[in-house]
Amino acid sequence: MTAVLPLPEPVLVVPALELRGVSKVYGSGDMAVAALSQVNVQLQAGQMAGLLGPSGAGKSTLLMMAGLLDEPTEGEVWLHGQLASGARATIGDHRAFRRACIGFVFQKPNLIPFLTGLENVLLALDINGQRGAPASARAMELLNYLEVAHRRDNLPSQLSGGEQQRIAIARALANRPPLLLADEPTAALDSQRGRQVMTLFQRVAKDTGAAVLVVTHDHRSLDLFDRIFEMDDGCLTERPGGSSRTGTEAGAMEWNATFP
Ligand SMILES: Nc1ncnc2c1ncn2[C@@H]1O[C@H](COP(=O)(O)OP(=O)(O)OP(=O)(O)O)[C@@H](O)[C@H]1O
Numbered sequence: 001m002t003a004v005l006p007l008p009e010p011v012l013v014v015p016a017l018e019l020r021g022v023s024k025v026y027g028s029g030d031m032a033v034a035a036l037s038q039v040n041v042q043l044q045a046g047q048m049a050g051l052l053g054p055s056g057a058g059k060s061t062l063l064m065m066a067g068l069l070d071e072p073t074e075g076e077v078w079l080h081g082q083l084a085s086g087a088r089a090t091i092g093d094h095r096a097f098r099r100a101c102i103g104f105v106f107q108k109p110n111l112i113p114f115l116t117g118l119e120n121v122l123l124a125l126d127i128n129g130q131r132g133a134p135a136s137a138r139a140m141e142l143l144n145y146l147e148v149a150h151r152r153d154n155l156p157s158q159l160s161g162g163e164q165q166r167i168a169i170a171r172a173l174a175n176r177p178p179l180l181l182a183d184e185p186t187a188a189l190d191s192q193r194g195r196q197v198m199t200l201f202q203r204v205a206k207d208t209g210a211a212v213l214v215v216t217h218d219h220r221s222l223d224l225f226d227r228i229f230e231m232d233d234g235c236l237t238e239r240p241g242g243s244s245r246t247g248t249e250a251g252a253m254e255w256n257a258t259f260p
Pocket residue numbers: 026027033034035053054055056057058059060061062
């Protein structure tokens with residue numbers, strides 16, 4: 001008689017980010033602007049996704065919803081299996097959740113001008129209660145990872161745009177967020193430095209298992225993305241293609257809370 005082997009338990013991969021039927025209307029009456037219309041999207045741990053689209057299409061609005069910086073008019077935002085929006089929300093304190101679980105990078109690095117590169121990263125750790133030698137070690141680890149450790153004692157005004165953006169990424173990663181959101185992070189950089197920064201985002205997704213969503217107008221770096229979304233007049237579509245690590249391959253990854 002053939003032995004019947006027990007089937008393995010199905011592995012449930014919870015998306016790092018999921019928007020379900022998300023719409024956003026700014027204003028009301030004649031002044032109403034429908035910035036997002038019924039957006040549905042899932043982003044898995046370890047995936048790097050690009051978000052393209054013309055000016056005014058709704059890209060930043062989508063990022064604001066995903067980053068819990070604003071509430072959708074309709075629909076649900078899920079982060080790591082937790083519902084963040086609406087009456088049934090399981091994430092109550094958006095600010096605390098954001099601080100611990102979401103990293104943001106913007107077009108301008110927005111570093112504190114009177115703090116050195118190292119101190120800018122230490123500040124992000126301090127805000128989350130990490131101080132002393134472990135915080136210093138963590139900050140240096142991040143600056144090394146982003147290849148900017150040699151500039152740790154310089155003020156932002158003494159750094160190039162690319163170096164400042166690397167420190168801003170180190171700061172965004174300080175608390176090991178499972179979700180990293182970036183709004184045109186390379187817009188102020190020349191194409192070579194822009195690609196270097198985009199490559200760093202790709203490395204972060206691969207090494208840490210964080211889901212990375214980048215709004216960009218830079219079509220020259222599209223080969224670096226696992227998935228490419230296009231926004232037009234508030235509607236989101238996914239472009240076929242992306243890199244080799246699409247769908248389940250990158251999605252099967254677990255977020256690695258210990259690296260870098
Ligand atoms: N706070 C607001 N109040 C009213 N309308 C807004 C607000 N924020 C954005 N909008 C409108 O919502 C629409 C989408 O804006 P959004 O900033 O998301 O577009 P975008 O794709 O990021 O554009 P860009 O590439 O120019 O940054 C636009 O018509 C914009 O004018």
